[in-house]
Amino acid sequence: MAGDTCDEDRRDAELHRRLAGSDPAAFEELYRRYAAPAYGLAFRVTGSEPLAQEVVHDSFLALWQAPRAFDPARGAFRSFFLSLVHHRAVDTVRREDRLRRRTERMNPTAGEDEDVAEEIVQESWLADRRVRVKAALERLSPEQREVLELAYFRGHTQARISEELGIPLGTVKTRTLAAMRRMRMLLSGADP
Amino acid sequence: MSLDHEAVQEMLAARALHALDDAERVEADAAIAAHLRGCDECREATEGLEAVAADLALVAPPRRPPRLLEGRLRREIRVRGPRRRSVPDRWVAGVVASVLVAAVAGLAIWNAHLTDRVTTAEQRSANTAELIATVSNPASRTVPLITAPAGGPRAQVSAAYIPGHRRLYLFGYLPEPSPGRVYEVWLARNGVYWDAGTFLPDERGLVFVRIVTDPRRFDTLLVTLEPAGGAPAPTGPAVVTAQL
Ligand SMILES: [Zn+2]
Numbered sequence: 001m002a003g004d005t006c007d008e009d010r011r012d013a014e015l016h017r018r019l020a021g022s023d024p025a026a027f028e029e030l031y032r033r034y035a036a037p038a039y040g041l042a043f044r045v046t047g048s049e050p051l052a053q054e055v056v057h058d059s060f061l062a063l064w065q066a067p068r069a070f071d072p073a074r075g076a077f078r079s080f081f082l083s084l085v086h087h088r089a090v091d092t093v094r095r096e097d098r099l100r101r102r103t104e105r106m107n108p109t110a111g112e113d114e115d116v117a118e119e120i121v122q123e124s125w126l127a128d129r130r131v132r133v134k135a136a137l138e139r140l141s142p143e144q145r146e147v148l149e150l151a152y153f154r155g156h157t158q159a160r161i162s163e164e165l166g167i168p169l170g171t172v173k174t175r176t177l178a179a180m181r182r183m184r185m186l187l188s189g190a191d192p
Numbered sequence: 193m194s195l196d197h198e199a200v201q202e203m204l205a206a207r208a209l210h211a212l213d214d215a216e217r218v219e220a221d222a223a224i225a226a227h228l229r230g231c232d233e234c235r236e237a238t239e240g241l242e243a244v245a246a247d248l249a250l251v252a253p254p255r256r257p258p259r260l261l262e263g264r265l266r267r268e269i270r271v272r273g274p275r276r277r278s279v280p281d282r283w284v285a286g287v288v289a290s291v292l293v294a295a296v297a298g299l300a301i302w303n304a305h306l307t308d309r310v311t312t313a314e315q316r317s318a319n320t321a322e323l324i325a326t327v328s329n330p331a332s333r334t335v336p337l338i339t340a341p342a343g344g345p346r347a348q349v350s351a352a353y354i355p356g357h358r359r360l361y362l363f364g365y366l367p368e369p370s371p372g373r374v375y376e377v378w379l380a381r382n383g384v385y386w387d388a389g390t391f392l393p394d395e396r397g398l399v400f401v402r403i404v405t406d407p408r409r410f411d412t413l414l415v416t417l418e419p420a421g422g423a424p425a426p427t428g429p430a431v432v433t434a435q436l
Contacts, residue, residue: 024266024269024270027269028266031262031265035256035257035261035262036254036255036256036257037249037250037252037254038257039254039255039256039257040252040253040254040255041249041252043252043255044252044253045252052255052257053257053258053261056257056261057261057264057265058331059330060265061265061268061269062330062331063330064265064269065330066330066332069329069330075239075242075243075246076246078246079242079243079246082246082249082250083208083242083245083246083249084330085249086210086245086249087210090210094213126250126254129247129250130250130251133247133248133250133251134251137251148209148248151206151209151210151211152209152210152211152245152248153248153251153252155210156211157211157212157213157216158206158211158212159213159216161211173202173205173206174198174202176202176205176206176209176211177198177201177202177205180205180208180209180241180244180245181240183244183247183248184240184241184243184244187243187244187247188240
């Protein structure tokens with residue numbers, strides 16, 4: 001492991017400070033640090049390499065053009081940037097969904113691409129945290145995990161989740177909040 | 193708008209997961225902004241919920257993007273330099289901050305109005321939240337308007353929008369027009385002008401105008417001085433203008 005999360009957050013903060021001064025070397029280092037988690041996330045949400053590339057490209061370019069969108073007083077750079085990538089991925093997948101729904105009626109067998117094992121990389125400093133987050137997810141009830149999965153990784157709105165699962169919107173909302181709170185508790189170290 | 197903590201935190205959770213559509217998000221932002229102002233409990237919860245959402249990002253297996261992408265970005269940042277927009281960050285941040293401070297203090301600053309005169313406290317805080325959300329979005333564009341002589345030395349207005357969103361904001365400062373006159377906003381394409389409404393700045397000269405339209409449909413934005421009640425086509429002197 002290359003240092004703990006706190007050291008890494010400090011490193012990010014320093015790189016971001018240089019980025020705000022338009023330092024291309026800082027940009028390149030942030031790219032090296034975040035390209036793989038960002039691309040992994042974008043691919044997981046969009047399920048498509050070209051779309052994931054578009055998301056990652058646009059996210060890094062936005063970072064370069066408007067570095068002050070990140071306010072170091074409001075948390076870690078990692079959280080800010082991956083949230084930005086996620087937001088763009090979700091927007092992209094919703095846009096594509098609208099297009100696809102029109103074409104699927106004519107061509108109902110849309111293939112899925114999976115199995116990308118050889119492309120997977122493990123960067124050590126996030127690996128530890130990843131293990132903890134996955135373990136926390138495992139401890140949620142299947143219903144709680146399901147709403148997080150559909151919202152976060154499929155990019156579905158809560159209204160759509162309610163439709164798909166055939167449960168009231170209010171239930172989706174309370175279940176999501178309960179799931180997030182439990183994750184928070186599990187990840188902040190306090191015992192469940 | 194009196195929402196209980198649970199309802200607000202449900203919105204915060206959905207928002208952190210990006211599980212709201214654009215319209216829902218704007219609505220949620222307004223409600224959240226109004227509530228957080230007076231509630232430490234929910235403000236604290238915000239951080240926690242956002243942290244959980246950020247952690248979820250790590251669950252996706254990391255994947256190396258194609259090398260081409262890095263090369264392409266490297267070229268692009270050299271060509272483009274840091275941000276093309278020419279309004280100094282600090283100026284935009286300053287205007288937004290002063291608007292926010294005034295809104296939080298509950299001052300009636302949003303008396304800029306478009307056709308209807310909806311400027312209740314809720315509407316004002318919604319406007320503030322929207323403007324802040326817009327200019328802080330990395331995808332947003334901020335276009336400084338060029339001041340014509342009729343605008344006077346103090347005039348300073350910018351337009352902001354997020355490509356693909358049907359919202360265009362004008363914000364900044366304009367002098368009080370002479371009695372019986374108002375400012376009128378025009379959007380034009382190929383020389384054809386659409387009336388986007390009339391407004392007056394507040395007593396301190398602050399301007400905030402929200403126009404519901406896709407700005408990409410137009411090539412020019414123009415503000416003129418017109419007789420009270422507005423004009424069917426731009427007749428008065430141009431005050432500020434921009435190419436979109
Ligand atoms: Zn509260």
